[in-house]
Amino acid sequence: MSNTVNTEKLALFGGGKTIQTAFKAYNSIGIEEVEAAKQVVESGVLSKFLGCWSPDFYGGSKVQEFERQCEAYFGVKHAVTVNSWTSGLIAAVGAIGIEPGDEVIVTPWTMCASATAILHWNAIPVFADIEPETFNLDPASVEANITPYTKAIMAVDIFGHSADMDALMAIAERHGLKVITDSAQAPGTYYKGKVTGTLADVGGYSLNYHKHIHTGEGGILVTNDDEFAEHLRLIRNHAEAVVSGKGSTDLRNMVGYNFRLGEVECAIGIEQLKKLDGFVASRQRAAERLSKELSGLPGLRVPIVKKDCTHAYYVYPMVLDSERLGVSRSRIIEALEAEGVIGLSAGYMNIHLLPMYQQKIAYGSKGFPWSSDICRREVSYRKGICPVAERLHDFTYLGFAMCMHELTDDDVDLIGRAFRKVWDQMEGLK
Ligand SMILES: *Cc1c(COP(=O)(O)O)cnc(C)c1O
Numbered sequence: 001m002s003n004t005v006n007t008e009k010l011a012l013f014g015g016g017k018t019i020q021t022a023f024k025a026y027n028s029i030g031i032e033e034v035e036a037a038k039q040v041v042e043s044g045v046l047s048k049f050l051g052c053w054s055p056d057f058y059g060g061s062k063v064q065e066f067e068r069q070c071e072a073y074f075g076v077k078h079a080v081t082v083n084s085w086t087s088g089l090i091a092a093v094g095a096i097g098i099e100p101g102d103e104v105i106v107t108p109w110t111m112c113a114s115a116t117a118i119l120h121w122n123a124i125p126v127f128a129d130i131e132p133e134t135f136n137l138d139p140a141s142v143e144a145n146i147t148p149y150t151k152a153i154m155a156v157d158i159f160g161h162s163a164d165m166d167a168l169m170a171i172a173e174r175h176g177l178k179v180i181t182d183s184a185q186a187p188g189t190y191y192k193g194k195v196t197g198t199l200a201d202v203g204g205y206s207l208n209y210h211k212h213i214h215t216g217e218g219g220i221l222v223t224n225d226d227e228f229a230e231h232l233r234l235i236r237n238h239a240e241a242v243v244s245g246k247g248s249t250d251l252r253n254m255v256g257y258n259f260r261l262g263e264v265e266c267a268i269g270i271e272q273l274k275k276l277d278g279f280v281a282s283r284q285r286a287a288e289r290l291s292k293e294l295s296g297l298p299g300l301r302v303p304i305v306k307k308d309c310t311h312a313y314y315v316y317p318m319v320l321d322s323e324r325l326g327v328s329r330s331r332i333i334e335a336l337e338a339e340g341v342i343g344l345s346a347g348y349m350n351i352h353l354l355p356m357y358q359q360k361i362a363y364g365s366k367g368f369p370w371s372s373d374i375c376r377r378e379v380s381y382r383k384g385i386c387p388v389a390e391r392l393h394d395f396t397y398l399g400f401a402m403c404m405h406e407l408t409d410d411d412v413d414l415i416g417r418a419f420r421k422v423w424d425q426m427e428g429l430k
Contacts, residue, residue: 006421010428011338018418019340023405028213028272028279036267047262051238053245058233062266066273073273076198076222078229081266082236085184085206085219087259089117092202092221093152094253095231096178098123101374102151107137107163108351108389110156114182115351118154119362121253122369124379126150127352129386133304135159135317135348135397138388139167146175149376155200156182158348159399160283160312161305162191165199184219185314187212188280192308198222202232207265210403212279212312213272215265236260280312286407287313293416294318297423299325316400319392327429329398332422335429339418343401347393350386357381 009015040046040062048060058064063081070079082088098104100122106115108127115125129141137155153172155163163181172179183197184206190196197203202225205211207218223229231253234242239256242248261269291302299321305311320329333344356362358381360370369375383390405411422429 006417006424008421010335010422010425011340012335013428017338017340018421019414022342023407023411026404026406028275029268030271030275032271032274033268036271037264040263040267043263046264047260049237049260051241051256051258053242057237057242057246059260059266060263062263062270063261066266066269069270069273070220070222073276074195074198074220074222076195077224077226078222078232080221080223080229080232080236081261081269082219082221082259083261083265084208084217084259085182085204086113086117087236087257088204088206088219088221089113089154089180089182090120090257091232091235091259092180092204093117093121093123093154094235094255095228096152096180096201097252098151100369101149101376103147103149103379104152104154105137105142105145105150106154106351107156107158108353108386109135109158109348109393110182110351111184111349112351112354114154114156119369122363122374123151124149124369124375125351125357126379127381127386130389130392131164132319132388132392134161134163134306135389135392136161136163137168139164139171141386142168143171146171146177147377150175150177152178152180154180154182156184157186157189157196159303159315159317160186160189161303162186162189162196162309164306165191165194169199184211186312188276189310189312190308198224201225202228207269207272212283212314212403213269213276215261215269215272218261218265218269220269282406283313283402284311286409286412287311287316287402289409289412290316290415293412294419297419300419300423313402316402318398318400319396320398322395325426327426329395331429333398335422336418339421341400341415341418343404345399345401347397348399350389350393352381352385353383 011017050056067079102123104118118125131138179200181200181203187205202223204221207215236259239254301319
């Protein structure tokens with residue numbers, strides 16, 4: 001970090017922009033994916049699934065190949081592909097045997113689908129607070145939210161850093177709960193030397209266009225449990241039509257879907273998975289360089305990576321000390337954006353504050369499931385139940401969408417320069 005104070009006029013006040021040209025957009029797709037997709041298209045068999053009990057119940061050769069490759073890469077017994085990670089989350093909640101009215105503890109800092117998947121089985125999402133370092137579920141808050149009706153925990157590895165799995169699994173063990181992990185943003189990372197996403201009963205990753213690797217839309221479920229794996233495959237492919245032919249006796253949560261991922265997507269996924277480590281490494285390099293550039297700035301906290309963990313930096317998460325800075329977050333973002341830094345966001349999410357939870361209207365218009373007998377207590381979604389998450393969202397959290405661009409060292413240096421210029425002239429923003 002340079003020690004000279006930058007006194008050039010801020011772009012916000014008409015000075016020159018620090019970042020003159022747009023960074024290269026992130027694109028994980030190359031000639032390998034084109035060739036792989038072409039071969040499948042030319043074969044004419046774009047999906048081989050059959051929604052009845054037959055060898056094709058498990059999908060075609062690319063589905064099989066991609067799933068076996070995922071099993072090897074993630075080091076799990078079973079990988080099950082699905083047509084989106086939202087579908088994967090729904091299948092996961094069903095497969096662990098959730099009953100209507102069961103409570104599942106979930107983080108408010110996630111994409112809405114993590115919580116909606118719970119409601120999908122008429123179970124009740126209960127929001128626990130997050131820890132300020134990684135923005136993931138705070139184990140103490142999880143424990144405080146356990147009731148006699150709690151059946152599971154849905155942890156999310158938000159922004160690319162694993163949740164505190166040792167603590168969460170210990171809580172689950174003590175209370176007899178199942179655990180699902182949503183690692184949509186964290187494939188290719190490690191938690192205490194273990195593969196993020198594989199430490200719960202069921203976990204998985206998103207393959208949508210915006211994630212580290214993608215197949216357009218798609219998802220990968222992972223589990224080491226044979227029964228959960230088979231249940232996931234049933235829910236993926238019309239369970240109710242398959243169970244009698246298959247001879248299944250366990251008929252819990254037998255509402256099935258078409259959550260199947262096609263042959264083209266799986267052929268692309270096979271190539272994408274080979275590149276995942278490289279993509280994650282390049283984001284880690286950019287993030288570590290950026291953290292070096294920014295770490296001396298007063299009132300700015302760069303991302304924290306816990307001991308023996310790695311971060312995929314889907315988002316590069318920062319925290320502002322607005323009181324110390326004496327300037328509001330929105331004013332700082334305005335100044336940084338004027339310098340050409342794009343992809344900044346003030347706050348993230350507080351899922352519990354969405355209208356669906358505030359008004360408790362999910363299915364129909366009469367408040368189901370909360371107003372029905374299956375919901376056995378009054379569950380609160382009022383503002384104030386997750387004070388850490390709410391304060392970060394409302395005032396102090398500053399995200400940088402690292403996933404949007406392929407950042408070179410020079411790009412990172414320019415971002416660092418833009419931040420330092422704004423910080424050097426913070427007085428002028430007051
Ligand atoms: C992207 C994302 C999802 C949803 O994945 P889709 O593949 O788009 O359905 C769920 N949870 C988190 C944390 C995500 O980032």
